[in-house]
Amino acid sequence: QSALTQPASVSGSPGQSITISCTGTSSDVGGYNYVSWYQQHPGKAPKLMIYDVSNRPSGVSNRFSGSKSGNTASLTISGLQAEDEADYYCSSYTSSSTLPYVVFGGGTKLTVL
């Protein structure tokens, strides 16, 4: 069982917007602004899409945005495109143990209809 909870799947039509949630606790998502989002296409390595809750690395489309409220972080993709179909993972710094580490969500499969 993953430390962070994501929906197993979401779907949307081209041009629409979708949001993927990532729920943790006050020891991780809710306690720190160290939430990242990764996109992974089949057979490929993950790609950083959002870091520190809402920041986009250089080169990532502004159709991708991140936010957080309480213990839940969210990734929103606007203007869905076929190329956005992929698995998406959230991650967070966590202090739930004696020493800090990183936890991932279970992943969400995005289908573009």
Next chain:
Amino acid sequence: QVQLQESGPGLVKPSETLSLTCTVSGGSISSYYWSWIRQPAGKGLEWIGRIYTSGSTNYNPSLKSRVTMSVDTSKNQFSLKLSSVTAADTAVYYCARSLSWSYGMDVWGQGTTVTVSS
């Protein structure tokens, strides 16, 4: 730009030690954190741990007793050792770079598949 390449045996016997190396090219290994992440087939990502170029480490508590990471700045390489492996350790293993707990893991290797089987 910076590229990462994992290398090591693709097959490891149960109870033995898995050893992987990640080579950093196109940039310096210094002043960054270097992580290992794994992904069993069809499943999600699991962070194994990270090492700074000074040698300081952070490990996933669930794997800490079996994990050792090291760094060789002269070779621009860092390594992972996972002891007493079982079939549950079969996965694609990725190495990745981060600047701190902040900024996320911005550069990833392509991954290497390790199978634990006799």
